[in-house]
Amino acid sequence: MESIAQLKQLLANQVEWLSHYGADSDGGVTRLLYTPAWLKAQQALAERMREAGLDTYYDDAGNLYGRLEGTEHPEEVVLTGSHIDTVRSGGKYDGAAGILAGLACLRRLYAQFGRPKRTLEIVSLCEEEGSRFPITFWGSGNMTGRWSMSRIPDVADAEGVSLGQAMADAGFGPGTHRPCRRYDLVSFIELHIEQGMVLERLELPIGIVQGIVGQVRLTFEVCGETNHAGTTRMAWRKDAVAGTAEMTLALEREARSAGDPYVATVGKMVVAPNVSNVIAGNVLFTVDLRHPDALSLEAFARRIVERFYSIAAERSLQLSHRQWMHADPVPMNEELVHRLEQTCKSLQVSYHEIHSGAGHDAQLLSAVCPSAMLFVPSRAGISHSPDEYTDAQDLAVATRVLADTLYQLAYVGGQRQA
Numbered sequence: 068m069e070s071i072a073q074l075k076q077l078l079a080n081q082v083e084w085l086s087h088y089g090a091d092s093d094g095g096v097t098r099l100l101y102t103p104a105w106l107k108a109q110q111a112l113a114e115r116m117r118e119a120g121l122d123t124y125y126d127d128a129g130n131l132y133g134r135l136e137g138t139e140h141p142e143e144v145v146l147t148g149s150h151i152d153t154v155r156s157g158g159k160y161d162g163a164a165g166i167l168a169g170l171a172c173l174r175r176l177y178a179q180f181g182r183p184k185r186t187l188e189i190v191s192l193c194e195e196e197g198s199r200f201p202i203t204f205w206g207s208g209n210m211t212g213r214w215s216m217s218r219i220p221d222v223a224d225a226e227g228v229s230l231g232q233a234m235a236d237a238g239f240g241p242g243t244h245r246p247c248r249r250y251d252l253v254s255f256i257e258l259h260i261e262q263g264m265v266l267e268r269l270e271l272p273i274g275i276v277q278g279i280v281g282q283v284r285l286t287f288e289v290c291g292e293t294n295h296a297g298t299t300r301m302a303w304r305k306d307a308v309a310g311t312a313e314m315t316l317a318l319e320r321e322a323r324s325a326g327d328p329y330v331a332t333v334g335k336m337v338v339a340p341n342v343s344n345v346i347a348g349n350v351l352f353t354v355d356l357r358h359p360d361a362l363s364l365e366a367f368a369r370r371i372v373e374r375f376y377s378i379a380a381e382r383s384l385q386l387s388h389r390q391w392m393h394a395d396p397v398p399m400n401e402e403l404v405h406r407l408e409q410t411c412k413s414l415q416v417s418y419h420e421i422h423s424g425a426g427h428d429a430q431l432l433s434a435v436c437p438s439a440m441l442f443v444p445s446r447a448g449i450s451h452s453p454d455e456y457t458d459a460q461d462l463a464v465a466t467r468v469l470a471d472t473l474y475q476l477a478y479v480g481g482q483r484q485a
């Protein structure tokens with residue numbers, strides 16, 4: 068493999084290159100699923116994969132793969148990769164880091180050692196974030212059976228375009244490419260930015276993820292009464308914004324008093340009619356709840372929902388809600404974690420055992436194959452922001468660890484992983 072200095076330069080250049088697809092004027096990146104920016108990025112990546120000697124293909128959902136077919140066990144696939152969709156006004160590293168690192172690994176491994184014994188693939192997954200449509204993990208979910216092309220969820224984006232239509236417009240959908248579901252994966256390793264401050268504070272270049280937090284997302288609709296801001300006495304109002312504010316603060320109080328590691332967020336509100344001299348009659352807002360323990364998370368979600376309904380009743384507001392996302396907390400595969408630790412030790416790279424408070428595709432893939440993750444530090448812990456930044460040196464070191472681990476899994480031996 069090239070030196071760390073060369074790898075650092077390569078990765079820094081590639082991060083800039085990929086960030087041009089969907090670049091915002093403020094330095095951020097917006098690549099929403101099936102939009103032209105997203106599609107062009109997938110096509111450009113496919114080109115780079117082919118230049119590296121990989122065979123490329125898409126599945127029906129739009130996941131892009133680059134493949135090095137195994138010489139001895141082609142039916143056993145060692146997979147790496149991450150996602151290229153971003154949140155609105157996101158950064159250059161979330162998702163992209165794992166794809167560019169993975170591509171650098173496969174390029175070098177192929178150039179140096181030729182074809183592996185087991186098949187080695189990289190995947191650029193679609194819609195991890197749930198930014199355009201109210202569904203998350205659409206790409207990895209289709210691979211693992213969580214989602215299916217035969218039951219495309221009836222959801223639409225903010226402009227009213229349905230998921231099925233957007234998918235078809237981008238050239239994907241049932242029967243357009245290869246089937247999504249994978250039964251041949253033997254390991255998945257995802258490199259990702261930490262999106263937190265733990266590694267930076269410890270001044271360590273690598274986190275080996277032990278487990279991923281569980282999460283629940285819900286949308287609430289508060290219905291009050293639209294009325295005149297000047298002539299409606301305070302006692303007569305059914306103010307949907309005031310009710311939403313009370314619910315939001317109640318949520319914050321509940322999470323704080325429950326203590327770490329509970330986190331709860333109202334990240335989106337849509338107010339109608341959203342006019343300065345009109346009492347709002349309607350608010351839609353989302354709630355994102357997370358905890359590493361499944362039962363605690365479930366109980367917390369129930370408590371919050373009950374609390375919101377009682378606030379609505381006290382204010383004579385109508386309330387309805389829908390839970391549209393649930394991801395179980397999952398541990399990472401012990402054997403792969405151990406292997407990553409051994410690789411770090413043999414390369415004399417210091418690491419930290421870390422838990423992920425963010426959701427990841429590895430969470431879904433761990434249901435179908437041993438899965439693990441490597442984290443690289445995020446400057447000031449900032450992510451989902453144009454200010455997201457990861458030092459190319461750290462990225463290069465982690466890429467080296469990833470490459471060595473993929474080498475062991477795909478080139479050495481040929482026995483199935485436990």
Ligand SMILES: NC(=O)NC(NC(N)=O)C(=O)[O-]
Nearest residue numbers: 195196203204424425426427
């Ligand atoms: N790594 C992420 O930013 N993931 C995000 N997206 C999902 N789907 O969990 C999140 O909100 O944590």
Ligand SMILES: [Zn+2]
Nearest residue numbers: 154161196451
């Ligand atoms: Zn993200």
Ligand SMILES: [Zn+2]
Nearest residue numbers: 161162195259
């Ligand atoms: Zn991500």
